[in-house]
Amino acid sequence: MLTEDNKYTQYLGDRKFRPESLMMSYGYKPELSQGAIKSPIFQTSTFVFEKAEDGKAFFELAYGLREKGEKEEMGLIYSRLNNPDLEILENRLCLWDDAEEAAVFASGMAATSTTLLALLNPGDVILHSEPIYGGSDYYIKNILKKFGITAVGFKANATAEEVDKIIQEKNIGGKLAMIFIETPANPTNHLVDIQACADLAKKYSTVDKKVLLTVDNTFLGPVFQHPLKHGADLIIYSATKFIGGHSDLIAGACLGSAALMKQVKGMRTFSGSMASPWDGWMMMRSLETLKIRMERMAKNAAVVADWLVKHPKVEKIHYLGMLEDNAQQKAIFEKQCLAAGSMIAFDIKGGEAEAFKFLNNLKLIKLAVSLGGTESLAEHPASMTHSDITPADRAEMGIGENMVRLSIGVEHPEDLIADMEQAFAAV
Numbered sequence: 001m002l003t004e005d006n007k008y009t010q011y012l013g014d015r016k017f018r019p020e021s022l023m024m025s026y027g028y029k030p031e032l033s034q035g036a037i038k039s040p041i042f043q044t045s046t047f048v049f050e051k052a053e054d055g056k057a058f059f060e061l062a063y064g065l066r067e068k069g070e071k072e073e074m075g076l077i078y079s080r081l082n083n084p085d086l087e088i089l090e091n092r093l094c095l096w097d098d099a100e101e102a103a104v105f106a107s108g109m110a111a112t113s114t115t116l117l118a119l120l121n122p123g124d125v126i127l128h129s130e131p132i133y134g135g136s137d138y139y140i141k142n143i144l145k146k147f148g149i150t151a152v153g154f155k156a157n158a159t160a161e162e163v164d165k166i167i168q169e170k171n172i173g174g175k176l177a178m179i180f181i182e183t184p185a186n187p188t189n190h191l192v193d194i195q196a197c198a199d200l201a202k203k204y205s206t207v208d209k210k211v212l213l214t215v216d217n218t219f220l221g222p223v224f225q226h227p228l229k230h231g232a233d234l235i236i237y238s239a240t241k242f243i244g245g246h247s248d249l250i251a252g253a254c255l256g257s258a259a260l261m262k263q264v265k266g267m268r269t270f271s272g273s274m275a276s277p278w279d280g281w282m283m284m285r286s287l288e289t290l291k292i293r294m295e296r297m298a299k300n301a302a303v304v305a306d307w308l309v310k311h312p313k314v315e316k317i318h319y320l321g322m323l324e325d326n327a328q329q330k331a332i333f334e335k336q337c338l339a340a341g342s343m344i345a346f347d348i349k350g351g352e353a354e355a356f357k358f359l360n361n362l363k364l365i366k367l368a369v370s371l372g373g374t375e376s377l378a379e380h381p382a383s384m385t386h387s388d389i390t391p392a393d394r395a396e397m398g399i400g401e402n403m404v405r406l407s408i409g410v411e412h413p414e415d416l417i418a419d420m421e422q423a424f425a426a427v
């Protein structure tokens with residue numbers, strides 16, 4: 001269990017240790033687990049109370065029946081409510097984004113669906129950027145509709161003025177409850193201005209109703225983008241991607257203020273969408289190498305992008321490290337992104353046939369959806385991840401039949417280039 005004092009071991013006198021220095025130890029007390037240097041996997045459904053009074057006290061806190069005492073610790077009850085592997089992981093996740101609280105989930109979709117269900121009510125409007133992850137898109141447009149919540153979209157590369165115009169023209173300002181954005185957008189890498197969205201949320205907030213800004217930070221976070229610093233209220237992750245980082249688990253996370261996370265965690269308790277102890281333990285192991293993985297992958301992606309942009313069979317490249325010809329996007333990048341990350345999309349000369357030829361001939365790079373793992377992956381958005389979007393909408397979003405999306409891993413970049421060279425040769 002965490003205690004207040006070991007929650008603050010991130011300080012050495014005045015020095016605040018950086019997150020990467022704390023991922024191996026933060027929030028874990030070896031003396032409570034036979035001195036084991038790593039947290040055991042607490043593969044247990046329930047926890048034994050020492051005495052009935054403890055059980056009563058823990059439930060009072062868990063169900064919010066009274067406020068927590070100053071020195072009081074929340075005890076362990078049942079693994080749907082809390083579990084040491086999840087609590088330690090959540091405390092570690094908070095460090096990267098400087099968040100007060102985090103909750104981990106069985107998937108990125110569980111994080112998204114639970115958070116939206118916790119914070120939206122019938123009659124509300126949710127304004128969202130487009131394109132967003134297909135699952136989130138479906139949930140927002142089709143599932144929330146059943147609960148009387150209306151979705152209104154805006155293009156990821158729209159300006160703040162254009163977004164405000166949509167709010168005014170559709171006359172939704174009074175009902176607006178949340179702005180939900182995904183930046184950079186998948187697969188186009190279009191950036192949405194977090195701070196401009198936070199300003200819009202503030203503009204349409206009233207004393208009775210605060211408009212919340214939620215950012216899906218899966219593509220650059222938690223190392224290269226920190227939305228809370230730019231005014232966001234909540235961050236969502238598919239931890240399946242960079243946080244898990246080895247393509248061997250499905251998980252998600254949500255982070256934000258203690259007050260908002262109390263509502264999110266309450267909904268998680270009742271929807272049962274928490275992560276399992278085993279996945280929590282796996283993610284703790286992953287977090288130890290999160291920064292070096294993401295840095296190496298970003299470095300590799302820069303090498304690959306430099307090569308791709310010059311390739312005669314490449315028509316256009318969509319990569320955050322190459323925004324020279326787009327001042328609006330470049331300005332947003334400089335404001336909110338710490339690096340270009342490891343996602344690259346490119347348009348091959350030709351159409352679907354040429355894209356498929358390229359994909360079918362890759363040897364080292366695997367043909368699969370998902371991203372953010374140690375191995376490089378390639379896929380065809382128009383017929384795979386984004387195939388449920390109408391061709392007209394895809395065209396407007398800039399997702400062509402000739403687009404290939406790459407997630408660059410930790411391999412040697414020259415091996416990746418050699419693989420792509422021979423795949424291009426087959427086209």
Ligand SMILES: *Cc1c(COP(=O)(O)O)cnc(C)c1O
Binds near residue numbers: 110216240251252
């Ligand atoms: C994968 C992904 C999700 C969904 O996460 P799951 O873990 O697959 O449920 C949400 N948002 C983004 C940006 C993603 O890439």
